[in-house]
Amino acid sequence: MKTVIIGAGTTAIAVADILTQDRNITFAGFVGTEGEESIQLEGAYKDLPLLAGHDYLDRLIEDGVGGFVVGVGDNRLREKRFYEASSAGLAAISAISPSAVIEPSVRIGSGAIISPGVVLCHGVEVGENTCLDPGVIIEGYTVVGENCYIGAGAIIGGKVKIGRGSFLGIRCTVTSFIQIGKNVSIPAGVIVQEDITDQLR
Secondary structure, eight states, X not given: OEEEEEOOSHHHHHHHHHHTTOTTOEEEEEEXXXXXXXXXXXXXXXTOOEEEOGGGHHHHGGGTOOEEEEOOSSHHHHHXXXXXXXXXXXXXXXXXXXXXXXXXXXXXXXXXXEOTTXXXXXXXXXXXXXXXOTTOEEOTTOEEOTTOEEOTTOEEOTTOEEOTTOEEOTTOEEOTTOEEOTTOEEOTTOEEOSOBOOOOO
C-alpha cells in the first residue's frame, strides 16, 4: 500500500526505519506538521520527499496514497493528525518492528508504533495511535489505551490499565495491578506503585 508518514522529526524517522523493512509498504514520502523543522528532512532519508505541510492531506488520495502512520511524539498533536488523516479517508497503518517480541494473543490497534526491542506478553492490548519506544516491556494482560506514549526502556507490570492519552517517560516502571487514568504524565525514571486518577488535558 502506498503510505505516508505524517511528521518530519525524530519519531517520523524511527517510523521510516520500521516501515522500510515491510515489503507491503510503498512510501509516498513525509508530510510535515506545524512546529517541526520539516525542511531539514527533505532528501535526508533515503531520498524520500517531503510532500508538503499538513494541508496536503486532502490531495493524498487523489495521488494514490491509501495509508498513513503518524510519526509525531507529542500526544495531542499525534491525536489531532490521526483523526485528520482518518477523516480524509486514509487508512491507519501500524508500524511494527520485526525485532519486537509479540505473543500471538496480543492485540494492537490501528496506527500503533511498536519499536525495536519491545516485548509484549500474553494478552496485552495496545490501543490505536499509541507509540511504544524501543525496549519497552509490557507484561501479561495489561491494557494500554489509545493515543498513549511509552518511553524507551519503560517496564509495565501485569494487569495494568493505562488510560487514553497518557505519557510514560523513559525507563519508568509501573508495578502490577496498577490503574493509570487518562491524560496522565509520568516523568522519566519514576516507579509507580499506586493508582493515578484521570488528569485534565
